[in-house]
Amino acid sequence: MAESPRRPRPEPRYGTRPTMKDVAARAGVGLKTVSRVVNGEPGVTPDTERRVQEAIEALGFRRNDSARVLRKGRTASIGLVIEDLADPFYGPLNRAVEEVARSHGALLINGSSAEDPEREQELVLALCARRVDGLIVVPAGHDHRYLEPEIKAGVATVFVDRPAGRIEADTVLSDSFGGSRDGTAHLVAHGHRRIGFIGDQSTIHTAAERLRGYRAAMADAGLVIEPGWISLGTTDPDRVREAVVTMLDAPDPVTAIFAGNNRVTVTAVRVLAGRSRSVALVGFDDIELADLLDPGVTVVAQDAAALGRTAAERLFHRLDGAAEAPSRVVLPTRLITRGSGELTPSD
Amino acid sequence: MAESPRRPRPEPRYGTRPTMKDVAARAGVGLKTVSRVVNGEPGVTPDTERRVQEAIEALGFRRNDSARVLRKGRTASIGLVIEDLADPFYGPLNRAVEEVARSHGALLINGSSAEDPEREQELVLALCARRVDGLIVVPAGHDHRYLEPEIKAGVATVFVDRPAGRIEADTVLSDSFGGSRDGTAHLVAHGHRRIGFIGDQSTIHTAAERLRGYRAAMADAGLVIEPGWISLGTTDPDRVREAVVTMLDAPDPVTAIFAGNNRVTVTAVRVLAGRSRSVALVGFDDIELADLLDPGVTVVAQDAAALGRTAAERLFHRLDGAAEAPSRVVLPTRLITRGSGELTPSD
DNA sequence: TAGGCCCTGGACAACGTTGTCAGGTGAATG
DNA sequence: CATTCACCTGACAACGTTGTCCAGGGCCTA
The missing domain is CATH 3.40.50.2300 (Response regulator)
Structure with a gap:
């Protein structure tokens, strides 16, 4: 374990996490072997695996997904931008998107645009900088050309509840x-x-x-x-x-x-x-x-949940490689009569 | 711009994003200069800056925050685990946390535990692997010792709505x-x-x-x-x-x-x-x-929003370096009388 | 005109992980 | 006993960014 002479690493300091290198040193194996164990790749003797597992346990190692993402290119996370997380209408939508994401092993990053186009753009671009694999957006603005480079670069994008402005993209709406x-x-x-x-x-x-x-x-x-x-x-x-x-x-x-x-x-x-x-x-x-x-x-x-589910499924369909033209799905609404609409005019 | 001989990079392919290296090449400047411009660091002539900006514009460059995170150690994101994103009670809490995070320049990653301790742990550890700076958790389980290594490693953690189990941590509750x-x-x-x-x-x-x-x-x-x-x-x-x-x-x-x-x-x-x-x-x-x-x-x-706000503020207080002992805040409740509690027994 | 200082720009390493590839060991086979 | 082969294992580079440090040039002063 030759360290850079200039910055020797003493005891693992508080606030510093052990890395695969540390685990490898402790288990007396190579770096790549640790990687193999952590990722459940084949080709590791049970005995070696055990030693590595013990070292992981002892050091409290947890893989750094940032580094992994950097290496692999995919983040296994999607972004959801809605108008207001506190609005009861969006709760079920949010949850539905989360469930679909979860079933695909992805995490969900989300935020509120507060019906402000600038804030929407800011949020969306921050998500793109994080390299989310895909985006689901309830648009606040009417011009989404700012997304063109991102979409071209491979960020799958689905608009939900309202259509995108000045751009072609998958859309899921209610009627x-x-x-x-x-x-x-x-x-x-x-x-x-x-x-x-x-x-x-x-x-x-x-x-x-x-x-x-x-x-x-x-x-x-x-x-x-x-x-x-x-x-x-x-x-x-x-x-x-x-x-x-x-x-x-x-x-x-x-x-x-x-x-x-x-x-x-x-x-x-x-x-x-x-x-x-x-x-x-x-x-x-x-x-x-x-x-x-x-x-x-x-x-x-x-059906807010159906909106979210449909949009998320569309998104992962894209992420699986679907390259069809952008689609527009319109979900039906349902009239529920309960009395207030059946009052007859009194005058 | 000597490229590795084995993997020459031709035209930027579809689905591949330009990097600072590409921007630097196009602008005819060094890599670090691009970094300086992107981060608004001083020490760049207006003329150079303009050239770099043009290259950024032309290539549709956006900084890769994954790499940045890897280098800097902080992710500027926090995780929120609640019971059910669709429950109207948690909407305002979620939104309040988001607002505080936003004011600190952080993004919010969140998920539902669905009242399942295993799912809670899975979610929390996934967030830790992402190296979120901090965590806000509405616990579903009663044993959070699995978080000890994480907390020791510097992940600030605040429990909200319910206390943590078998572990000392900041907590914000209603009475x-x-x-x-x-x-x-x-x-x-x-x-x-x-x-x-x-x-x-x-x-x-x-x-x-x-x-x-x-x-x-x-x-x-x-x-x-x-x-x-x-x-x-x-x-x-x-x-x-x-x-x-x-x-x-x-x-x-x-x-x-x-x-x-x-x-x-x-x-x-x-x-x-x-x-x-x-x-x-x-x-x-x-x-x-x-x-x-x-x-x-x-x-x-x-006051669900106050719960969220208080917890998030506590979290960022910790992230700013506060090292006090774990605190427990209990927010008061308020009786709102509207009639149904004032009916007198009929028998 | 020479010396020194400041300012700009760039080369390089490092962050922690994974993919590639080559080396090494042991068993099975001729 | 030599050879082949399968299987493990590890060295190394690369992902894209930022921090450190050094070089060179322009400008001011003596």
Whole structure:
């Protein structure tokens, strides 16, 4: 074990980990033999293996995967960038991605973009610098050309929940347009003619699609959307509350509201609960306990776990070498009727 | 730029990334100069810097952090192991940890233990092999001696939500005992004498603590707990449903139920909603929309985000070199009264 | 004009691992 | 007894980066 003369390595210091070299020295074998034992490669006598195992045990050795990654090129990790880790909608998606990753022996690195395109890019590029094998992104921005060199370099990328901007890539979406159209049509079917739409910021693809679905359903029913019936903006409770109140206090108020996502629905339910006049409501995204409210909240449910699972499977399919053209999968939504959408107009 | 004669590097192949060497060659400068530019180190003429930047741009170079990590020793990443990424309780915790990590320039790698000690260990050790700088763990197991070599080697570790087993380590908890005692006392204060407790598996520390709190409150009130009033087990809805039904259909049924966590509360609410006789309920953990149910669900709320934030701050404090003895922080809980705990016994 | 200093740039080793390849030992065979 | 062969084992280079150290050139001063 000749050491560099300039920097002799004395006792293993606190905070310094033993390496294969240390294990090899202690076991009295070569470096490569340790590597073989650690990786379960064949060609090691049981006796040698035992000696190595003992040395590993005694030193508390654990392979340094950073070095391994450097050597092998693959990191066995994937990155997931979503909007907000704390949003209950993304929990199941996150978990589903993790399960698929786990079944492929990969770890999951994740972060929140907080709906900020710059933060999204920063995060994505940091993940690329870590050389994640693949990326699953819920995009916040609308221009993903910054990813082109990465994708060309071999970073598999799948967009989920919303499509990529100005770039071709695998995408997995829910049918926002169809779901929203069906949800709105449901209100129409129950006699509503004056229906409001409260959604997320119009720059967000799903928000725009849901608005489009609402418009389509209204048009199908031959209804003209009056000014003041559409409100888009952040899902901040104050903003949404004001939007609801404004619609209901108008001289000629709406009799039903379509809520563009789970955050909006929650606030809308809260505002409506404080009002005497009953207003019909259908929300996009299912929410917990929706069935126990009075009336139960009718929703257009999407399957967040299926979104995550499908995206992750697509990703690993790519990592296994699939070289087909980018695909776009659209998962269906499901209307769950619970009462709030079945109220008939009272005026 | 003498290349190894055996492996000449032709055109950069698809799937192969340019390195600093490539950038240096293209810019006509030395390797270290590229490194200096990439890391914003001083000592580079503006003109040289410009040439290097152009080469970086042209080649689509991105620093390989794996190599950097290997050289520097620190990975600027931390690991978070929780029970279930999809559980709404852990969403805010996860997000809070992420925010703190982000403010320290670190990435977050995370995974679910699924309440399986073996899976927890597997995950934790995989993170150690990645050489995460630190770990935040919601433990599933009760023996963490396997972490000793890692901690000795310098992996900062903080346990959150539940304490570590057979090992000294920083810990951040909610006051499960106190919260549960207060919640139960609240039911007693409203006239209840026959109070059931439905909780998670008794091997889980928080579950045991909450049970202890319930027992303490009952004892304080001079009440004897009768057989059948305590039910512990998984939070599987079927299991919980049966537990509730059994308690309520007993010859001498309970008049109030204390639910040990959010999963239990949700199921309990659902069962109670289908019954005519009113039963009081207090749940541990706040749940969304609890205020809108009829009656509103009284809960003992813990601050999941504060748990995560406190743990992460503790972790980075350690990483900054703090060498104090392991600390234990217990965060208070808060009783939020909404009606369901204020029902008085009907019999 | 000579001496010395500062500033820029580059050669080189090292981080810990794995792939390649060659050497060495023992048993089986002619 | 010599030879072949299979099987272990280890030396060495390479992965891409950063820290150390030295060389050379320009500029200021005496």
